Each structure stands twice: as structure tokens, then as C-alpha cells.
């Protein structure tokens with residue numbers, strides 16, 4: 001690729017003023033003429049090409065002039081600023097910056113425990129963050145303000161753009177500018193066909209290629225790629241749809257967790273949940289009646305190879321009912337396949353083991369029997385911790401003596417020689433229960449809710465024997481005796497448990513629809529080029545027809561020259577290139593060579609000259 | 624240990640060998656590229672300066688190109704299409720490339736590319752054997768992610784080369800950073816082949832992660848082009864203003880040979896604009912998967928937050944290009960910030976921030 005120092009249409013230095021506007025230029029393009037002449041300043045961006053270059057995009061014009069006085073003027077000015085590209089840009093930038101703190105500072109919605117820890121560790125900073133809403137950034141006033149402003153701006157931008165676009169669809173593509181050479185892609189040739197025939201053929205050809213084309217005077221004006229604008233509008237509209245879906249989802253959602261040991265069940269009412277959160281508009285009275293029972297939880301793991309310990313199957317076999325009549329159905333829930341039930345979804349979240357124990361007190365009476373869920377501390381091999389609380393126990397002589405046990409459960413004990421108390425494998429290969437025992441007051445009477453996985457040590461005393469804490473590692477079937485005849489605990493066996501999340505979130509379908517529309521829209525907006533093509537055919541001074549073609553796209557239109565060449569090729573059968581009387585046949589076909597001169601047929605492409613006036617056939621023909 | 628396990632260990636071992644060999648060959652490619660630049664510096668082309676001074680007062684000039692094959696049968700002469708650079712931008716030709724038109728430089732350049740192809744083959748082999756050894760897609764931790772990322776970036780570069788795109792200028796920066804990335808991967812980030820948690824057993828994960836890796840690797844090329852654009856743009860601005868400070872000899876020699884600022888800018892834009900829909904899709908796929916696995920499609924988990932920030936930052940970049948007064952350098956800086964967000968999402972968030980996505984294991 002090489003360049004000349006000037007436009008081929010511009011006269012050489014001997015005629016600097018270029019007053020010789022082609023006499024043949026018709027009246028029809030007079031309106032666009034002057035604007036076309038000013039194209040140097042913006043080229044493909046289009047706005048200074050006047051009518052011809054106008055509205056290749058519906059992007060709002062920048063306007064930063066100050067308003068005329070009066071409140072109406074100010075309101076209008078403010079609205080124009082808010083809906084300008086500049087402010088949209090600023091708001092987008094603010095949105096991305098504003099999202100950062102939420103990823104670095106603990107968030108209540110994700111991990112409330114961490115937030116409390118943070119507040120305890122950083123007293124002043126914590127208080128300040130609290131004031132600024134830093135622990136719930138995405139629902140804070142300032143973050144909401146940014147995105148609401150952005151969406152107001154977006155609506156204020158889309159509505160006028162849509163009107164404008166509809167207007168553009170109703171109008172025809174603008175007429176050709178007088179000097180097509182000013183356009184970013186240009187070609188010309190001479191033909192023996194009559195101008196009218198060429199134009200008719202051009203219109204047909206362009207329409208066949210799905211251009212919107214019409215004839216104006218001695219030129220055909222055509223435009224294509226309106227879908228780009230449609231895509232862009234759809235994209236921005238889809239963003240609004242997604243915001244609405246998001247809002248609906250968070251205002252009406254409900255979400256709760258439930259841990260269930262094998263054999264137990266759940267029914268959808270507030271008291272049944274271990275934890276529960278809901279959106280502002282969620283009404284707990286309208287909870288759908290449904291429930292399910294966990295019959296069996298299956299987990300299998302890879303036993304050998306580098307993948308050893310990798311879970312292969314997690315499956316909860318359940319039976320569920322829905323509605324008041326409550327007919328039971330059997331099914332299973334897996335990690336990535338939730339159960340869809342009465343507008344809610346039930347997800348399998350995690351699982352673990354619940355050792356079954358029998359506790360007898362000093363009187364020899366069985367005061368507790370059942371499975372106690374232990375929480376895994378190591379997600380790989382399931383070394384788990386937990387507690388057993390037995391408030392009803394008494395001593396030999398009948399005095400209240402509440403019992404508490406604390407310890408851990410190891411599904412696969414490595415053996416004495418392994419030197420590790422940690423589980424070696426996640427399955428129940430060699431289970432052990434290790435407990436120590438406490439007695440006294442469990443603190444349950446205070447009425448405050450208590451963590452079921454922890455003992456409140458305040459009123460408790462650890463059982464000691466020979467100055468050491470009583471502790472025992474038990475296999476299934478083994479029993480630990482408490483000192484002083486206070487009773488015993490027997491490790492009977494193990495039941496698996498699974499925890500579920502039950503979530504109800506309306507608006508998911510809407511969000512997905514919006515997302516897909518946004519995706520299609522943005523792809524259309526970025527991959528489709530909107531461009532205009534003009535074809536002019538006029539009779540030159542020597543009676544031969546001069547065809548000119550030019551294309552205009554947005555500055556990023558990458559394939560405009562290629563497309564124009566293609567179109568010229570398609571027009572060639574109707575307007576074959578006329579032999580040029582004095583051209584050198586060897587040079588005439590030398591198009592592969594890069595030439596520094598104007599368009600073909602060039603008189604002398606090899607001569608690197610700026611004085612291309614004579615080399616330009618149309619100019620020459622019209623002069 | 625049974626036979627299958629042993630075979631897997633052998634595969635993992637072979638994978639490491641392949642990655643190390645790839646690094647050795649990349650190093651040779653790096654040296655060949657250096658030779659290309661050194662030999663190329665001996666040619667004094669000065670096209671940029673010539674173009675800029677000759678055009679100092681001229682309006683937008685015209686470039687002439689030959690057309691593609693036209694459609695007419697009887698036509699011997701095809702009309703030529705004249706293209707005109709967008710006004711307002713400088714009308715500067717692309718530089719001649721690292722070799723500067725010298726034969727020796729060009730030879731080394733070709734050697735460098737051949738070596739890159741060889742290194743890439745080894746590299747891909749390393750990634751594939753790693754995948755076989757763990758019997759899953761090789762994206763479970765940062766070591767695997769980094770090696771795959773680099774393989775995709777080099778693959779995209781080689782693909783564009785095969786398509787005869789003018790991107791040989793990308794060779795040296797790309798090979799250099801790939802070496803850094805792999806070095807970091809085998810030393811700091813190395814993790815023995817490991818397992819995945821069951822939440823990751825979803826085909827949406829493969830779609831989501833592979834799109835994320837492809838997006839990032841391709842965006843990386845855009846980011847390199849943007850950095851070069853900033854240098855080259857300043858260089859051209861200095862040349863265009865003969866009264867001002869002129870670039871030094873070294874800067875002149877290197878930047879002269881790069882494509883023009885306008886070409887680099889256009890390349891970066893096309894990359895970013897092409898990847899933006901893919902990145903949008905990556906987010907959607909992630910949301911669908913999160914909905915299936917965790918029961919919510921969006922939860923402002925740190926990883927999600929940074930994916931969102933990256934997306935908004937690229938939207939900013941695209942908007943800036945359509946906004947008067949923000950085109951050019953300012954938009955370029957926004958593009959770099961956006962890529963910085965992408966990088967932080969993968970390195971920063973994995974290392975510094977705890978979240979649901981922290982299964983990866985550094």
C-alpha cells in the first residue's frame with residue numbers, strides 16, 4: 001500500500017483554487033455538495049458529510065453549551081447531560097469502580113460471620129464502613145444511585161434513538177454528495193453503456209444484495225446494515241429487561257437451608273428451616289405447601305489413582321409431595337440437577353455424617369438416642385466435629401446433671417501407626433467417634449437461641465479422671481463410661497445427612513430472556529456494519545459514460561473497500577469497462593501492482609506524480 | 624498403586640517434560656526474534672517521518688489499492704478502489720516490520736516463527752497430556768489455567784498469521800510474555816494433578832471456562848496492540864511536530880518498524896469488539912451454571928464481581944470510542960484498564976480474595 005500526497009481529484013498546484021467543480025454535476029445533489037466538500041475534517045465519521053453522512057448511527061450529539069436561562073432551560077440542559085454519551089461513560093466507569101469494594105470487604109449477604117469478625121478486628125474502620133454501607137455494597141444507597149442514574153440515562157437515550165431510527169427507516173438513504181471522491185472508498189471507470197441503463201442495473205444489483213436503494217437524479221443511493229442499529233437498541237433495551245428481572249428476583253425471593261439426616265423429612269414452612277432469608281415483598285403466608293423425605297444419600301468416591309478421593313456420585317433419593325392433597329413421588333436430587341417443585345427449587349448443597357449414639361444417665365435410663373449431625377471440617381476427607389447435648393440426664397441420686405459431649409468423627413481412621421487423627425478417605429471405611437464429656441448446665445434455659453453444633457462452656461465442667469480429661473475413641477458398638485457412675489454413651493452406627501437449599505426466585509426466565517437478547521443484540525451491533533453506497537453515471541464530454549461508485553461506513557468498517565470492489569465487479573456486466581483510446585494495454589491491466597496514481601484506467605500509473613488531474617477520467621471527461 | 628494410576632503418573636510426568644521443552648524452544652524463538660529486531664535496525668527506512676513531513680500541510684491523502692477480482696467475464700481491466708484514511712488521523716504507512724526489510728532480519732523472523740510453531744506444538748501436547756492424566760479438562764487450578772491460557776494466546780496468534788494478517792510485530796512481545804507466564808506457572812503456581820469438587824461436574828463449566836480462557840487470551844493480543852499503539856502514537860505525534868521534542872534513536876528505530884498507530888488502534892478495537900460478545904456469553908453461561916449448582920444466578924461473589932467489572936470496563940472502552948473527545952489515547956487507556964481487570968480477576972482474586980470460586984487452589 002502506498003500513498004500520494006493529495007487527493008487524485010484535487011488539481012495540481014497550477015490550479016490551487018479548484019473552482020472547477022464538475023459542470024456535469026446535477027442539481028439533485030446540490031444540497032449535499034458543500035458538505036461533501038468539507039469531508040476532509042471527519043472523513044468516515046460522517047457527520048461533516050452533511051446529509052450523505054448523517055445518521056449512520058443514532059448516537060446522541062455532544063452538546064456542552066450552557067443552557068439559556070430559566071428553570072425549564074436548566075432542566076432540559078440537565079436531562080441532555082444525563083442522557084449524553086459522556087455522562088453514560090462516566091456512570092459506567094463509576095459502576096465498575098463502585099463494584100470493587102464489595103469484592104474486597106466481607107459482605108453480609110455472603111458471609112455474615114466474616115463481617116462480624118472484621119468489625120471486631122477493626123473498630124473504627126468497621127464503624128465507618130458500616131455507615132458507608134460497605135458491608136452490603138450492592139444494595140447500598142450510593143451503588144443503587146449509580147446504577148439507577150445509569151438506567152435513567154439509558155432510557156433517556158434509547159427512547160429518542162428509537163424514534164430517530166424509525167424516522168431513518170421511513171426516509172430513503174440520502175442522495176449522493178457531489179464529489180464522491182471525498183468518500184473513504186471510491187472507484188470509477190468509463191463504459192459504453194448508457195447512463196440510464198447503468199443506473200437501472202445498479203439499482204437492481206444493489207437491491208438484490210439487500211441494500212435499500214433508490215434513484216435520485218444521476219445517481220443511485222443505497223444503504224445497508226440497519227440491523228446494526230436494531231442490535232444496538234435491542235442490546236440496551238435488554239439491559240433494562242435484565243435489571244427489572246433482577247429487581248423482581250430480589251424483592252420476591254425466598255431462600256432457606258435445611259439439613260436432613262437420612263430417614264427424616266422437611267415441609268415448607270418457616271419453622272422448618274435452619275436459616276431463612278427473603279426479599280422485601282415476600283409474604284411468608286403464601287409459602288407453597290410441599291415437602292420431601294430423604295430416604296437415602298449415596299456418595300461414592302474414586303478409590304485409586306491421582307483422582308483418589310474424588311467424588312463420583314452424590315445423590316439424594318427422596319420422595320416429595322406438593323399441594324394440599326400431597327401425593328408422593330419418588331425422585332433423586334444431584335448437585336447440578338435440583339428438584340423443581342411448586343415454583344421453588346431444591347438444591348443439594350453438601351453432605352456429611354451423623355453418628356448415632358445412645359446416652360444413659362446415672363440412673364441407667366436411656367436419656368438420648370438418635371443421630372447427631374457432625375459438620376465436616378475438611379471438605380476432602382470429612383474429618384467432622386460436633387456435639388451431643390443431653391439436657392434430661394440425672395445423677396444416680398436423681399439430681400439434674402445435664403450432659404454434653406464434644407468431639408470429632410473420622411469416617412476413615414488411618415490406624416494407630418498412621419500418626420494422624422485425621423480422616424484418610426471420605427467414605428465410611430473405618431469410622432471412629434472421639435468424644436470428651438462435660439456436665440453441669442448446658443445453658444439452654446436462658447431462652448436464647450443456641451448454636452446446635454457448639455457447647456456453651458460457661459456452666460459446664462469437663463469430666464476428669466486421674467487429672468486428665470476423659471476422652472475415648474470408639475468403634476461402632478463401643479461405649480464410653482462416665483466417671484463416678486454418671487452414665488455412658490454408646491456409638492451405635494452412622495447415618496449420612498445431606499443439606500439442601502430451598503430457593504424461590506421469580507424472574508429467572510425473564511433474566512435469561514434478557515440475557516440472550518442482549519447477547520444477540522450486542523453481536524449484531526458489533527459485527528454488522530452499516531454503510532452507504534452511491535453509484536453515479538453521467539455522460540462525459542466525449543460522449544462516453546463515466547461511472548463513479550463510492551462507499552461510506554463508520555470509521556471502523558473494515559471491509560468497505562473490498563465490498564465496493566465486489567459491487568463494482570457485479571455492476572461490470574451491465575457497464576463493461578470501455579477501452580481507453582490512448583491507454584497503454586500493458587499498464588492498463590496492471591492492477592495488482594500498487595500504483596501511486598488515481599483510479600484506472602490510468603494513463604501512466606508508474607509515474608509517481610501528484611498532478612493526477614489528467615489521470616482521473618471523470619475529471620478529464622468533464623473538464 | 625495399580626497400573627492405571629501409574630499410567631496417569633507417567634502422563635503427568637510427560638506433561639511436565641513437554642511444558643519444559645516448549646519453554647526451551649520458546650526461548651530459542653525469543654532469541655531469533657531478538658536477532659530479527661537487531662538486524663532490522665540496520666535498515667534506515669524512515670517512512671513514517673517522510674510521510675509525516677511530506678503531509679504536514681496536505682489534507683487527508685489517498686491510498687490506492689488494487690481491487691479483488693471483479694465479476695465481469697469480458698473485462699480485462701478492473702476498476703480500482705481508492706481508499707481514504709479517516710480524516711483527523713495521521714496518514715502514515717505501516718512500518719516495515721521487525722526485519723526492517725533486511726534479508727537477514729527476515730530470515731531470523733521466519734526462524735522465530737517456525738520455532739514458535741514447534742514450541743506451541745510441544746506446549747499443546749503438554750496441556751493435553753495433563754488433561755489426560757487427570758481425566759478432565761485442564762482448568763482446575765492456576766497452573767493449568769496459566770499453561771492453557773498461554774497455549775490459546777499463541778494459537779490465536781499463529782491462526783492470524785496463517786490467515787495472512789499483518790501481525791508479525793506481535794511475535795516478540797507475545798513470546799516474551801508467554802515465557803514469563805510459563806515460568807511463573809512451573810515455579811510459583813505449580814500444583815500436582817488434583818481433583819475437582821462435584822459442583823464443577825457440569826458441562827456449563829466447560830463452556831464457561833473455555834470461553835473465559837479464549838476471551839482472555841485473545842483480549843491479551845488486543846492489550847499488547849494497545850500498549851504498542853500508545854508508544855507509536857506518541858512517536859508519530861512527535862514526528863508530526865518537528866518543532867517539538869523528537870524521539871530518541873532507539874525509540875525511532877523500534878517504533879518506526881511497527882504498524883502505524885491507526886492500524887494498531889484498529890486491530891485492538893477489532894479484537895476487543897469481537898471478544899465482547901464472547902465475554903458476555905461467558906458471563907451468561909456462568910450465571911446459568913451458578914443457578915444450577917448454587918441456586919442463584921448471580922450472588923456478587925468476588926469472582927462474579929470482577930467478571931462484571933471487566934465487562935463494564937470493556938463496555939466503557941467501546942462507548943469511549945463512540946464518544947467525541949474520548950477516542951484515541953483515552954479510549955486506549957480504558958482498554959488497558961479493562962484488561963487489567965481481567966488479569967486481576969484471574970490472579971488477584973484467586974490469590975487475595977476468598978469466595979465460592981476458591982476451589983481452584985493456587
Ligand code: HEM
Pocket residue numbers: 057058059060083084085088092150151153154155157158232236239522525526899935937938941942945
Ligand atoms: C447499562 C449500561 C450500558 C452498557 C453495558 C452499554 C454497552 C454498550 C456497548 C457494549 C456498546 C457497543 C456497541 C457498539 O459499539 O456499537 C454500546 C453502544 C452504544 N451505547 Fe451503550 N451501554 C450502556 C448504557 C448506555 C447509555 C446510558 C447510553 C446513552 C447515553 C448508551 C448509548 C450507546 C450508544 C449511542 C451506542 C452506540 C454507539 C455507536 O453508535 O457506536 N449506552 N453500549
